[in-house]
Amino acid sequence: MAQISKLIPIGVFALAIVAGFLFFYLTSNLSKKNKKIHIEQMISELINVVIFIWVGKILTNLKLFIQDPLAVLAYPSDSKAFYLAILISGIILFIKVKRGKINAVPFMKSFIPVILVASFVYEFIYLVWLQTGGTIGYFILITLLLIFYYIAHDQLPEKLLFIMLLVVWSVGVFILYSIQPFVTVFGYLIAPWFVWVFFTINIVIILRKRDRHGRN
Template structure:
């Protein structure tokens, strides 16, 4: 029973992203070859995140891991491991973009609906199907973001769309923090400083984009 309870989050995570990728494949107007390329890239990045979460769990519990490795591997990952995984995965993604292995804008354009649908399915499964975990506030936020995306994704430039969605997500999470004690993303509690980091980065990108337009 304990083993099943530990496998459920992994299964829900995998099922959610499988649904997101399937939704992208069905709804995207890209060619089959381009869909295949994007899906392979997304799966590769997701595998990296999962691997780095496990590495982060070991690093944040290194002393216990040396004493009892199985105890750490069986222990659920915490938010610190999640932050570390996102940081390392982001760095690797940045390096791949710089080396020309990944075209950033088309990749993000393909990944946005996948992450939104996966987030929606993850919260939906926990709230409706399993009836445990998840929060109605974050589920509503993701639902609104998903609706917003499909209303404006053909009307805005790709970069501006990506920035706008991240800023709206950040503001939405801050609003949730004002009415509930914590916010979780894929089961990990997200600290306010992490949201501030996302928000600040996106504001800087928007200002730089406007500044470049002004110079041109």
């Protein structure tokens, strides 16, 4: 029974990601060839995140891992491992963009609906089906973001769309923190400082790209 309970979060996450890819494939205006390319790129980046979450779990519990590896590997990862995985994955993605292996704007335009739908399905499963683990506040926030994206993704310039989604998500998370003790993303507790850092880095990257294009 304990083993099954450990597999549930993995199964829910996998189902949510599949739903995100399915939504992207059915709604994207890209050709089948480009859809396949984008899906392969997104799967590669998600695999990196999962791998680095495990690496982060080991690094943040290195002393215990040396003494008893199974004691670390047998338990779910914590937020520190998640933060580290996002940081390392972000750096690798940045390097790929710099080297021309990934076109940043089309990649993000494809990745955003996948993550939004995956987050929606993940929260929905925990709230409605399993009736545990999810929070109604974050579910409402993701639902609003998904509706906004669906309405505006063909109406707004891509970078403005990215900025607005980022602003609404960040402000929404801080509002949730004012009315509830914690906020989780895919089961990981998200600290306010992480939201600030995530928001600041992404805004700087988006604005710098816009300034460079403007000078060119």
